[in-house]
Amino acid sequence: MKREFAVIGLGRFGGSICRELSEEGMEVLAIDTQEEKVNEFKEIASHAVIADAQDEKVLKELGIRNIDHVIVAIGDNIQASILTTLMLKELGIKKITVKAQNDYHEKVLNKIGADQVVHPERDMGRRIAHSIISNNILDH
Numbered sequence: 001m002k003r004e005f006a007v008i009g010l011g012r013f014g015g016s017i018c019r020e021l022s023e024e025g026m027e028v029l030a031i032d033t034q035e036e037k038v039n040e041f042k043e044i045a046s047h048a049v050i051a052d053a054q055d056e057k058v059l060k061e062l063g064i065r066n067i068d069h070v071i072v073a074i075g076d077n078i079q080a081s082i083l084t085t086l087m088l089k090e091l092g093i094k095k096i097t098v099k100a101q102n103d104y105h106e107k108v109l110n111k112i113g114a115d116q117v118v119h120p121e122r123d124m125g126r127r128i129a130h131s132i133i134s135n136n137i138l139d140h
């Protein structure tokens, strides 16, 4: 069965998640405030809409309640990221993944009930460091 996802914020991180999920055959609703970003994903995602995710009415109209897993990939605007996460939580979304900008942002996201908080740059840095170490061990 196809699973339904929504990706809010189509920057490098959100855009890449949206692309991969779509390529894997998942139903993806792509949301961004910028028309050009949305146009870029019109042919990739199942639906792509220009919307401000901080607006609860807009989220309801988009039928976000029926979506299994929402990824909040809003970048620099920490306030928008927190508010959006809070509203998704209040709307009863089962799984919410959020990109954090810093440790304080992460703390707040955990407090308001985000299911998964990611720091793409930090997490990838750690992964690469471990892979460098294991490659070095194999080389010796």
Ligand code: ATP
Binding pocket: 008, 009, 010, 011, 012, 013, 014, 031, 032, 033, 034, 037, 051, 052, 053, 054, 073, 074, 075, 076, 077, 080
């Ligand atoms: P990265 O490249 O590391 O993923 P980024 O620089 O792409 O980060 P931003 O450009 O700051 O991150 O934000 C990601 C996207 O989120 C942008 O395309 C922006 O338009 C979108 N965005 C910001 N606020 C909102 C909002 N309230 N509702 C929907 N989309 C938003």
